[in-house]
Amino acid sequence: MLFASIAAVSLAAGCVGALEPMGPNQGDDDQGDDDQPAPGTPDAGTPPVGSAARAMFEADVASAMAQCGSAGCHGGTGNSPLKFYPTDLTQLYTTVTSYDDRMVGYFDKTTAPMLKRVSPGPHYTATYTADQVTKISAWLDLEKTERATGNPPPTGTPSPGQISKQLISEWSGCMTLADWDADGVAVAFADMGTNQGPCVQCHNTGQASFIASRDSTLMFNTVSGNKYFMIAFFTPNVTDVANAKMEVNKSLYERVGTGVYPYNEHPRFNVNNQAFTKLQSFYTKTMAKKAAGTCGTPKIPAN
Numbered sequence: 001m002l003f004a005s006i007a008a009v010s011l012a013a014g015c016v017g018a019l020e021p022m023g024p025n026q027g028d029d030d031q032g033d034d035d036q037p038a039p040g041t042p043d044a045g046t047p048p049v050g051s052a053a054r055a056m057f058e059a060d061v062a063s064a065m066a067q068c069g070s071a072g073c074h075g076g077t078g079n080s081p082l083k084f085y086p087t088d089l090t091q092l093y094t095t096v097t098s099y100d101d102r103m104v105g106y107f108d109k110t111t112a113p114m115l116k117r118v119s120p121g122p123h124y125t126a127t128y129t130a131d132q133v134t135k136i137s138a139w140l141d142l143e144k145t146e147r148a149t150g151n152p153p154p155t156g157t158p159s160p161g162q163i164s165k166q167l168i169s170e171w172s173g174c175m176t177l178a179d180w181d182a183d184g185v186a187v188a189f190a191d192m193g194t195n196q197g198p199c200v201q202c203h204n205t206g207q208a209s210f211i212a213s214r215d216s217t218l219m220f221n222t223v224s225g226n227k228y229f230m231i232a233f234f235t236p237n238v239t240d241v242a243n244a245k246m247e248v249n250k251s252l253y254e255r256v257g258t259g260v261y262p263y264n265e266h267p268r269f270n271v272n273n274q275a276f277t278k279l280q281s282f283y284t285k286t287m288a289k290k291a292a293g294t295c296g297t298p299k300i301p302a303n
Ligand code: HEC
Pocket: 002, 003, 005, 006, 009, 012, 013, 016, 192, 193, 194, 196, 197, 198, 199, 200, 201, 202, 203, 207, 208, 209, 210, 232, 252, 253, 256, 262, 263, 264, 265, 266, 267, 269
């Protein structure tokens, strides 16, 4: 049963992602791209306020998403699960659409996580009515059409989704194998125990977008080179955009380890152990590189 759900959880892993702020040198992430998204970004950007798709979102979709926005879920502050429901609801449209892969799936209604994770539901307490599914699908279709016919590229302040991508990209260049090895992160995670055996037993090859391998180099390359594997360890917190930064995604493990939905069937484990101490040590070293401006070339592109 557990294994049967691996693929589905992998696809759904975006929900555990988080946003992040930029730390003390906020707004100066050494990449010179703070003020505008990189050219050619797949972020389709924000259509003019008057666009028909945006109007459709506000009329037909926003109300269906109100159920997502409690502080323990996708509203409030923090880094996990993905905080796409802003306090200022005039920002809902731009925030949701800025997560081009993790929310709207490039406006493909057959894959868009905001639709597929909730319908068929329930997803936690959330469900869409048939009418809401129809409306969200129609909106995604219209966005796709509008954007295909040439909307202006993103301008102005970067969106939460864009900041998240920049932070993840930058972080991928700040992490070093030398620090990872020195802290022994890989073995500590591989050997962390549960009531059904150590993590490595099931996550050795990255099941459910979480890798725990005793092969330190393999695990490092996976975590530093792939966004979805990275966010299981380090995830952006962009709920305070001015202070967006990467954070240790400890809350994911607190949920998984205690069997919080949708991890009800997951083996139980305690997060207060040396693996998280090592991960935190590695995080501190990585953050220091960022602060010192000594990060390497990003392995994960920003777009
Ligand atoms: C007996 C097999 C098994 C063991 C042991 C196991 N897991 Fe899992 N894990 C799974 C399965 C199956 C899933 C996907 C389904 C689910 O979430 O329950 C999963 C999902 C996860 C996820 C969710 C990833 C995501 O982004 O949704 C995390 C994180 C995770 N495991 C961490 C751990 C950690 C940490 C350990 C060791 C302390 C561990 N697992 C031990 C089987 C296992």
